[in-house]
Amino acid sequence: MTIWFREHLFALKSAFTHLRAGTGNFLFNVLVVAIALALPIAGLTLIENIRPISSQLSIEPEISIFVSPDTTRESATALSVPIKRLLKDDGISGKLTFTPKEKALASMQDSSSLAEVLSTLGGNPLPDAYVLSLSNNDATQLDSLVEQLKSLQDVDVVQVDSAWVKRLAALVQIFQMGLLFMAITLGVVVIVVVFNATRLQVISHQAEISVTRLLGATNSFIHRPYYYTGALLGLLAGVLALGAIAASLQPLNKAIAEFAKLYASEFRLTPLGFLPSLALLAFSMLLGLCGAYLSVRRQLARAS
Amino acid sequence: MIEFDNVSKLYAGDACALRNISLTIPDGELIFLAGPSGAGKSTLLKMIAGIEKPTSGRVMVNGQDMSKLQAGSLPYLRRKLGLILQDQKLLNDRSILSNVMLPLIVTGAAPQEAESRAHVALEKVGLLEKANALPLTLSGGEQQRVAIARAIVNRPKIILADEPTAFLDRDNANKVLSALKAFQSAGVTCLISSHDEQFLDQASRVIYLSNGQIVDAWNASHIAA
Numbered sequence: 166m167t168i169w170f171r172e173h174l175f176a177l178k179s180a181f182t183h184l185r186a187g188t189g190n191f192l193f194n195v196l197v198v199a200i201a202l203a204l205p206i207a208g209l210t211l212i213e214n215i216r217p218i219s220s221q222l223s224i225e226p227e228i229s230i231f232v233s234p235d236t237t238r239e240s241a242t243a244l245s246v247p248i249k250r251l252l253k254d255d256g257i258s259g260k261l262t263f264t265p266k267e268k269a270l271a272s273m274q275d276s277s278s279l280a281e282v283l284s285t286l287g288g289n290p291l292p293d294a295y296v297l298s299l300s301n302n303d304a305t306q307l308d309s310l311v312e313q314l315k316s317l318q319d320v321d322v323v324q325v326d327s328a329w330v331k332r333l334a335a336l337v338q339i340f341q342m343g344l345l346f347m348a349i350t351l352g353v354v355v356i357v358v359v360f361n362a363t364r365l366q367v368i369s370h371q372a373e374i375s376v377t378r379l380l381g382a383t384n385s386f387i388h389r390p391y392y393y394t395g396a397l398l399g400l401l402a403g404v405l406a407l408g409a410i411a412a413s414l415q416p417l418n419k420a421i422a423e424f425a426k427l428y429a430s431e432f433r434l435t436p437l438g439f440l441p442s443l444a445l446l447a448f449s450m451l452l453g454l455c456g457a458y459l460s461v462r463r464q465l466a467r468a469s
Numbered sequence: 470m471i472e473f474d475n476v477s478k479l480y481a482g483d484a485c486a487l488r489n490i491s492l493t494i495p496d497g498e499l500i501f502l503a504g505p506s507g508a509g510k511s512t513l514l515k516m517i518a519g520i521e522k523p524t525s526g527r528v529m530v531n532g533q534d535m536s537k538l539q540a541g542s543l544p545y546l547r548r549k550l551g552l553i554l555q556d557q558k559l560l561n562d563r564s565i566l567s568n569v570m571l572p573l574i575v576t577g578a579a580p581q582e583a584e585s586r587a588h589v590a591l592e593k594v595g596l597l598e599k600a601n602a603l604p605l606t607l608s609g610g611e612q613q614r615v616a617i618a619r620a621i622v623n624r625p626k627i628i629l630a631d632e633p634t635a636f637l638d639r640d641n642a643n644k645v646l647s648a649l650k651a652f653q654s655a656g657v658t659c660l661i662s663s664h665d666e667q668f669l670d671q672a673s674r675v676i677y678l679s680n681g682q683i684v685d686a687w688n689a690s691h692i693a694a
Contacts, residue, residue, distance in 0.1 A: 168577035175574060186562070376558045379518070380619075381548035382575040383541070 176389035183366060183394055191398065194362045198355050198402035199409065202449055205348040206410050206437070212344065213441065214434050215337060226307050226325060230295040230314055233321040238265070240319050241293040248295065251313050255306065259299035266291045292321060352452055355402070359395050359456025366391060367464040374465070384465065391461045392454055399453020403446040411436035470495055471517055471627065471658070476526030478512055478681070486512040488681040490526070494660065496626070499653040501669050502662040504678035510662035511555075513678070514629045517660070518550055519543045531626065548576055551620030551657075553630035557612050559604040565591065565615050566600040572623045590618040594648050610641025617648050621657075628652060630661040634668065646671055 184191050230248065232241045245261060252259055269291045274283055283290075299307070307325065314323045367374070374387055414434045425432040437445065473492040479485055487509045494500060502510040515521040516528050519535055528535040533546060559568050569590055573583035591597045594614040596607075604612055613633055620628055630649060634642035646661075646668055653659045653673075661672070669675050677685040 167579075171579065172577050372558070373560055376560060377571065377575055378544075379520070379547065379552055379554075379558070380572045380575055381544045381546075381550075381623075383544045386544075386575055 172386060173389065176386075177393050179390035180393035180397060183370065183390060184397070187366070187369070190362070190365070191394075194358060194398055195401045195405060197358050198398060198449075198453070199405035201351045201354045201358065202402055202406035202445075203409055205344060205351055206406050206445060207413075208340070208344040208347065209441070209445075210410055210414070210434065210437055212337065212341060213437060226299045228297040228299065228307075228311065228314065229322075229324045230297060230320055231322040231324070232293040232295075233319050234292050236293070236319045238293070241265075244317065244319055245295065247317050248297065248314065251310065251317075252297075255310055255313075257299060257306065257310060259297050262296045262298075264294045264296060266293050269294065355399065355449070355452045356456040356459070359398055359453050360460040362398065363391050363395055363457045363460035364464055366394065367461060387465065388461045391457050395457020395460075396450045396454040399456075400446060400450040402453070403449030406449070407437065407442055407445065470529070470531065471660075472527075472529040473513070473516075474527040474529070476516065476523045476528055478509075478516070478521060479524045485681050487516075487523070490681075490683060492676065492683065494658060496658050497653065497656045499650060499659045499671070499673045500661070501672035501675045502660060502678060503664065503666060503669060503675055504684075505664055508664075508678040509681040510664075510678055511631050512681075514631050514660060514662055517627070517629055518552055519546060544575075548572070548623060549626050551623065551625035551628040553613070553616045553620045553628065553633050555632040555635050557604075557616040559612060559615060559619075561604050564601050564603060565596065565607070568604065568615060569618045569622050572619060576623070586622055587618070590622040591615075593621070593651070594618045595644070608641070610637050610644065613637060613641070613645050614648065617645060621652060625657065627658045627660070630659065632662055632664070634663060634665055639667075642668065 230244075232244060242263060245263060248261060252261075266289050270283065270289045273291070299310075311323050311325060314320060377387055414436055418433050421432065421434060436442075471492075471494040473490045476487055476490045477485070478487040490509075490513065502513060504510055512521055516523060516535065517530055519538060522536060530546065531549065538546065559565075560571070563571075566584065566587055569587040570580075570583040573586060574580070578586075588597060588600065591600055594617050596611060596614055596618065599607065599611065604615065607615065617630075617633070620630075628649065633645050633649070637645065642665070649659050649661060650671060663669075675687045676683055677687075
């Protein structure tokens with residue numbers, strides 16, 4: 166265990182010695198890898214910020230059933246019976262809530278900027294309504310239910326409210342898939358960059374490698390410093406990319422704040438949290454290690 | 470004990486470096502491999518270190534058949550050898566001390582222990598005061614003595630020296646050979662290749678190679694006579 170630890174410490178020191186000898190090249194490679202990592206990190210930051218919004222909104226289908234304006238209150242409340250029967254017949258479970266038109270008006274006056282407009286109307290333009298929250302998300306069953314609800318007596322309009330939320334969720338999913346594809350592509354780019362950087366490093370240390378080999382160094386002893394250099398390159402590039410994205414959010418948030426204000430929202434983009442950042446750093450380090458591993462194995466297999 | 474059993478080495482283009490070499494070297498001998506350039510002296514030494522493999526025949530080092538040695542086991546065999554090469558192969562970006570410590574570091578020795586043993590080795594070759602100097606600041610003779618210190622720091626059982634006195638003046642060459650003789654008297658087997666015949670009288674045995682074949686061999690009494 167002590168020898169193992171000592172050998173790794175020596176490899177780490179050797180890696181730093183190599184870096185000192187070629188600081189300029191190393192920093193340039195860090196920059197290139199950081200640029201390649203920045204794009205998927207930016208996308209991930211965006212997804213992490215959007216995800217809470219889409220998850221806060223219910224993507225369970227919600228159906229608003231508006232009663233005809235000339236229907237009496239008794240008929241409107243009695244409408245719950247055929248609606249519940251339809252649900253039972255179709256085997257759909259859901260929660261039915263009746264919203265009288267007075268309550269809807271009061272709620273609208275309290276929470277909307279339309280209060281002033283509503284007051285000029287002189288009467289209540291809103292109809293009595295039901296909100297049906299369903300746990301079933303089957304599109305075919307939902308369409309069939311909507312058609313049956315429309316055919317009920319005293320029902321004026323039936324509206325499915327979850328469509329746009331579904332669209333947002335679908336967009337986020339498409340974006341996630343695109344991001345995954347981009348991350349894979351750029352991950353390969355990172356591996357190629359580290360592979361090439363390590364290849365050049367191995368070539369420039371060929372004399373040292375052949376001497377240590379003659380002195381009885383094992384392959385692991387020879388390979389290890391390059392693995393550390395590759396991992397270090399990935400780690401520093403990850404730190405740089407995360408830092409750059411976090412720094413770029415500041416000016417971006419100013420523009421977003423102006424836009425969000427128009428929708429009475431406080432939405433701001435925040436940098437990735439501690440754990441996702443840590444996972445990203447570990448991943449970028451792994452990519453660096455992977456590039457170095459492939460390169461060293463190839464170069465030194467050729468040399469020996 | 471080193472044994473060559475009918476060993477031949479052919480390179481591409483049918484160039485023959487060694488031809489049917491049979492040789493036994495007991496422990497503790499100081500042997501000179503003499504002969505002109507291209508006689509096969511370096512190839513013979515390289516086979517003992519596992520740098521070259523025979524085309525035919527068998528090379529045994531301390532009971533180990535070199536042609537059957539697994540690639541992963543070769544480093545461990547080399548740790549028991551002390552290699553001194555013609556061009557020293559010192560790492561010019563590291564101090565003399567670091568160069569001498571290297572054979573111990575590759576075995577996973579503690580840095581403090583490696584440093585103290587490297588100091589002892591440098592003291593034996595008279596270069597302790599230059600421990601922190603870089604190789605390129607030393608003369609050719611001093612560099613060769615550093616290579617000797619690096620070869621002996623691991624307390625090897627066999628020292629293989631390929632033309633250790635090449636490019637050295639007589640005074641420096643004598644110092645290098647005296648150092649090697651001191652190790653031989655401590656029980657270390659020393660194989661020294663040289664085309665310089667003025668030092669042959671210091672060997673316990675001389676093997677003369679020409680065109681990859683042993684053409685003559687003398688022991689110490691013959692040389693003395």
